Amino acid sequence: xILDEQDKQMLAGKFGNAAKKSMEILVALGKIYGAEKLVPxxxxxxxxxxxxxxxxxxxxxxxxxxxxxxxxxxxxxxPAGMDLENYKVLGIGEDFAKKQKLxxxxxxxxxxxxxxxxxxxxxxxxxxxGEHIAWSESSAVCYANSVLGARTNREGGPSALAAxxxxxxxxxxMHLEKNRQAQVAVKVECALSGTEEFGALGKATGEKxxxxxxxxxxxxxxxxxxxxxxxxxxxxxxxxxxxxxxGITPCKTSVPxxxxxxxxNGISAALSSxxxxxxxxxxxxxxxxxxxxxxxxxxxxxxxxxxxxxTWLCISRQVLQEAKKKGLVQVIEQSxxxxxxxxxxxxxxxxxRFACVxxxxxxxxxxxRAKNKFKTKVGSIEKCINCAISGKWD
Amino acid sequence: METxxxxxxxxxxxxxELLFSSQPISFYGGVDxxxxxxxxxxxxxxxxxxxxxxxxxxxxxxxxxxxxxLYRLKKAGKAPAAIVNKEAETIVAVGAIIAEIPMLDxxxxxxxxxxxxxxxxxxxxxxxxxx
Numbered sequence: 001x002i003l004d005e006q007d008k009q010m011l012a013g014k015f016g017n018a019a020k021k022s023m024e025i026l027v028a029l030g031k032i033y034g035a036e037k038l039v040p041x042x043x044x045x046x047x048x049x050x051x052x053x054x055x056x057x058x059x060x061x062x063x064x065x066x067x068x069x070x071x072x073x074x075x076x077x078x079p080a081g082m083d084l085e086n087y088k089v090l091g092i093g094e095d096f097a098k099k100q101k102l103x104x105x106x107x108x109x110x111x112x113x114x115x116x117x118x119x120x121x122x123x124x125x126x127x128x129x130g131e132h133i134a135w136s137e138s139s140a141v142c143y144a145n146s147v148l149g150a151r152t153n154r155e156g157g158p159s160a161l162a163a164x165x166x167x168x169x170x171x172x173x174m175h176l177e178k179n180r181q182a183q184v185a186v187k188v189e190c191a192l193s194g195t196e197e198f199g200a201l202g203k204a205t206g207e208k209x210x211x212x213x214x215x216x217x218x219x220x221x222x223x224x225x226x227x228x229x230x231x232x233x234x235x236x237x238x239x240x241x242x243x244x245x246x247g248i249t250p251c252k253t254s255v256p257x258x259x260x261x262x263x264x265n266g267i268s269a270a271l272s273s274x275x276x277x278x279x280x281x282x283x284x285x286x287x288x289x290x291x292x293x294x295x296x297x298x299x300x301x302x303x304x305x306x307x308x309x310x311t312w313l314c315i316s317r318q319v320l321q322e323a324k325k326k327g328l329v330q331v332i333e334q335s336x337x338x339x340x341x342x343x344x345x346x347x348x349x350x351x352x353r354f355a356c357v358x359x360x361x362x363x364x365x366x367x368x369r370a371k372n373k374f375k376t377k378v379g380s381i382e383k384c385i386n387c388a389i390s391g392k393w394d
Numbered sequence: 395m396e397t398x399x400x401x402x403x404x405x406x407x408x409x410x411e412l413l414f415s416s417q418p419i420s421f422y423g424g425v426d427x428x429x430x431x432x433x434x435x436x437x438x439x440x441x442x443x444x445x446x447x448x449x450x451x452x453x454x455x456x457x458x459x460x461x462x463x464l465y466r467l468k469k470a471g472k473a474p475a476a477i478v479n480k481e482a483e484t485i486v487a488v489g490a491i492i493a494e495i496p497m498l499d500x501x502x503x504x505x506x507x508x509x510x511x512x513x514x515x516x517x518x519x520x521x522x523x524x525x
Contacts, residue, residue, distance in 0.1 A: 021491065021492060024404075024491045025487075025488050025491050025492070028403055028404065028482075028487050028488075028491055029484060029487065029488075031401075031403075032403070032482050032483070032484075032487060032499075047458070048458065048459055048462070053422075053457065053459050054459060054462060055427065055459075055462070055463075055466070056427075056466060057427055057459075057462040057463050057465055057466025057467075057469075058459060058462035058465075058466075060465065060466060060469060061462050061465045061466075061492055136458070155484075156458025156461065156484055156485060156488065157458050157459065157461075157462075158458065158461045158462070158488045158492065159458075159484055159488055162488075
């Protein structure tokens with residue numbers, strides 16, 4: 001791999017230990033995946049923030065790296081294991097809180113914005129088409145590649161952090177045009193609407209085509225929120241880091257020969273596979289984190305209502321603050337619903353606390369089952385909120 | 395003595411008993427970070443300790459947090475002496491680098507199965523595994 005003078009100096013330790021370690025990581029990855037050189041990045045999203053996932057191992061490494069490591073580009077953080085301010089209300093213990101704060105401290109010391117969201121594109125980390133970036137968080141990676149048209153591999157936490165410290169990433173995989181072409185056409189034979197149906201589309205497609213890049217045909221329109229849900233779901237169930245959607249996403253692609261079709265039945269089957277026969281005792285929305293439009297919609301539904309089921313709205317602190325200015329937070333909190341900022345139902349340590357979680361998200365359904373052993377319900381935001389109000393899913 | 399040629403992922407020399415796994419390893423969740431014992435149910439190495447071994451397995455799998463587990467094993471003095479992969483991927487390669495564990499890949503991996511338990515020496519910078 002070709003390295004320039006500064007790359008070589010970093011590798012030799014002239015910019016400190018964190019830069020040396022980080023450059024070693026980038027060079028090794030470049031070697032493994034056959035990159036010809038490193039390319040500058042404009043933006044980084046770092047995952048691996050929840051202490052529940054990192055443990056003391058991760059915390060130790062981050063603290064060590066923070067001694068002399070500083071990021072060179074705009075770098076934001078994935079959700080943490082708790083709301084950094086409001087954790088007590090959500091039932092998080094002090095021991096966990098202390099460790100989680102140490103993790104955040106290490107990231108902040110390195111110059112990273114403690115945004116703690118899986119939707120960096122809602123809070124100002126929104127790269128433009130064609131930009132090389134290094135993002136982790138599979139849903140955000142898929143959104144960046146597919147919807148924004150930026151270019152990123154599906155990084156892990158440590159490799160994204162290495163890219164942030166060096167300001168570069170190895171040029172391979174999704175950074176190269178030839179690897180961004182659609183591999184399977186997916187003909188959608190029914191109208192879709194709502195985050196839950198787009199999530200079901202991601203599940204049905206991901207389970208059929210794995211990590212191949214699909215080209216969706218026949219979808220007339222898709223909102224930002226629907227695309228966000230699809231990104232999260234298709235990356236979770238299939239592993240792809242990109243899709244194309246004819247007439248909607250910005251990147252050019254050739255039309256692949258291989259074609260599959262998805263009917264209304266396929267979507268319904270995906271939805272019903274996520275619905276267990278149990279009544280929810282937690283309603284959790286915001287996987288990925290809620291947009292302002294979603295907060296507005298939820299506030300409209302909750303105005304003047306009292307909830308019978310514990311309800312969490314997962315959100316970035318920045319969108320929460322904007323919602324507060326609009327008076328939406330007060331309306332929502334009066335109903336008894338709780339905001340879980342900086343975190344979500346996937347990364348918070350809530351195993352054992354609930355029996356069945358209702359959401360509009362196919363991704364959260366996957367992790368509720370796999371990580372937390374919860375039963376699940378998946379339906380529209382309206383259905384989830386109605387369940388929270390009436391106490392019944394029907 | 396048999397010599398295998400491979401590709402350097404992280405430089406360094408180390409020796410230990412060869413511990414062979416035909417299956418990928420998930421360090422996050424699959425290995426106890428405090429004692430180096432493989433805990434994944436049904437894994438060929440379940441119950442075995444990887445500490446101080448020249449650990450040969452095809453590749454990593456699972457969460458990228460696995461990289462940090464290798465780092466923690468090293469800090470606890472429970473890391474493998476060296477890692478030999480069939481084909482390196484991000485999780486284990488990054489783990490080896492941050493934990494400073496000598497690592498090679500692209501050796502004639504299948505041949506190692508018969509040499510399990512033998513004394514092994516890795517010189518990663520030279521791309522060599524001697525058994």
